[in-house]
Amino acid sequence: MDLRELAEMLKSGEKKESVAEEEEVLQLVGFRIGREEFGVDIHFVKEIIELPEITRVPRAPFYVEGVINLRGHIVPVIDLAKRFKLDGGEGDKVVVVEGDEIVIGIKVDDVTEVLRLPVSRIEPPHTMISGIDVEYISGIGKREDGKVVVILDVEKLLKGSKDVEA
DSSP states (O other), X not given: OOHHHXXXXXXXXXXXXXXXXXXXXXXXXXXXXXXXXXXXXXXXXXXXXXXXXXXXXXXXXXTEEEEEEETTEEEEEEEHHHHTTOSOOOOOEEEEEEETTEEEEEEXXXXXXXXXXXXXXXXXXXXXXXXXXXXXXXXXXXXXXXXXEEEEOHHHHHHHTGGGXX
16 A cells, blocks of 8 residues: 555545444554554544655654655654654554644654554553553554554653653
């Protein structure tokens, strides 16, 4: 799937939909960091872009790559591979998310697809999860193909980024 196809899906998507059985469905933008698959609520995704030139910011937290100029707006870019201490982080995509007047870019290895997960297939994060700050996880989704997707809490990511905002 290329960025244009994904952009069209984003434009036509809604935050939540109902399926025939009236079961609530959450739409997520899926992406990979290393071998792990993550998702963020489509409602928060402003756009997905190729990684532009990043300007480093002195004394920024270790997981802040720097800032980009996004059509005249300065946007901090964070590297979740560094933030969560995961393998990966060599990708060339940025998922730009927005909420509460805060905009940040999330550097990812690859954007995979728009996922539609019934709410019944989403569980709260397990207390035994380690390696990732559990406070930034809103749930664990079970895909129909048996794979698991870690659903990130964008609002908490944004709140944690207030102090790095340019």
